[in-house]
Amino acid sequence: MLISESFAAFKAKQKNVQWSVSAISENNELVVSLWDQFFEKRSKGTMTYADQVSRWKGLGNSEFIENLNIAKEKDLPVRAIIAKSKNPKAVAAGEPASNLGNTFHPKKDWTGKLTIWDGDNFEIEFSQCK
Template sequence: MASLNYTTAFQRYKAKLDNPNWAVSAISADGELVISCWKQYFEPPADGVLRYVDSLSRWNGSNRAGWNLLRRHLEITLASNLNVRLVLARTDNPEAVAKGGDASKLNNTFSTREDLIGRLTHFDGDHFTIEFRRS
């Protein structure tokens, strides 16, 4: 997996970010949710499933526009049963991400996993789970 520019990673899925400075999700031209997911929030793979578990409440409010957009995208994805595509985000400071700070100031890398298709299997307005499987 080669490291990509953040916006280029989304473009690989035909998705355009509303604002690359704060958006972490987009709906692609193909009608799929494209989301940037932090590597440290994936559970170990089991039964061919790669499970991403995170929560909106982890964010401390420094990126309210991105938070609101992601929430809306998760609601749309759940209601319409959209496929989910992965932009894998890695950081050199997972502790700062866990505290909900502004991750745009960290040393991050991004790659795509075009071999995986995800489904939003849980969203309660805060906590969400996306299950990725090989396509």
């Protein structure tokens, strides 16, 4: 599935389909594309995504930071699009990832909460929708 189709599944529209990796949906939810390799199972029934915005410098980074700030300020629910790359080492190194043969999958059955956001480090805890 294309990333734009994944955002549309949550009624969210990217500002720029070439580089936007986050958006606020029509339902007032933060929708984010997140790399599968940064998810951890920390407790039963949840998955936690932990990363740093400083890890990458892509064009969507500023917009992503802005949207994390909005989500924290307004306590928005978070919805996940799982991104998987054929080159996870390049992703981990913060290299441009748009041409790495990525796939995207909207996790319609998950809802999350931004639990840590300090301007660089962030964590989002996801659980099954009720």
